[in-house]
Amino acid sequence: MNLELLAQWSQIAGAAIFVVVTIAVWRRWIAPAIQNYQEAKNADLAAAEARRDRMRSEADEARADAEQAEAEARTIGERAKSDADAERKRILAEAQEESERLVRNANGEIARARMAARDRLRIEFIEKALIRARSQAADTLDDAANESLIEETVDTLVRGAADA
Numbered sequence: 001m002n003l004e005l006l007a008q009w010s011q012i013a014g015a016a017i018f019v020v021v022t023i024a025v026w027r028r029w030i031a032p033a034i035q036n037y038q039e040a041k042n043a044d045l046a047a048a049e050a051r052r053d054r055m056r057s058e059a060d061e062a063r064a065d066a067e068q069a070e071a072e073a074r075t076i077g078e079r080a081k082s083d084a085d086a087e088r089k090r091i092l093a094e095a096q097e098e099s100e101r102l103v104r105n106a107n108g109e110i111a112r113a114r115m116a117a118r119d120r121l122r123i124e125f126i127e128k129a130l131i132r133a134r135s136q137a138a139d140t141l142d143d144a145a146n147e148s149l150i151e152e153t154v155d156t157l158v159r160g161a162a163d164a
Helices: 002-137 143-163
Strands: none
Touching (some): 002 143
């Protein structure tokens, strides 16, 4: 019976030592490791929540910036349209003034050209008339008759110039 009792106490002692060693290992390594793991996970969760909150605030800021940019774009578009309309009106007014000036200048040039052509025609007419008169009356005209013809021609030209 001694051996049986010794075997029983041996198993009880082994079980007790196993329980004590298990509790010691649990307290020494496993519990702190689990505690560290939980703290790390909690820190990760806190960081993730902080990152989420930061991203939400950044998203809100981005939305506000986008709305502001859209408003500015609308304002710029309206201003550009207004500026374009004003520029178009200014260019049209300048073009109208330029065309009116060109028409006035052209009319003046036409009048000057007409007067120059009339003067050339008169000169040519006078030269031909003088040549004709000289050829016809070279022998029959004296100085008084020649002077009379010149005065008559000049009077005719002066009256023609006054009529024009």
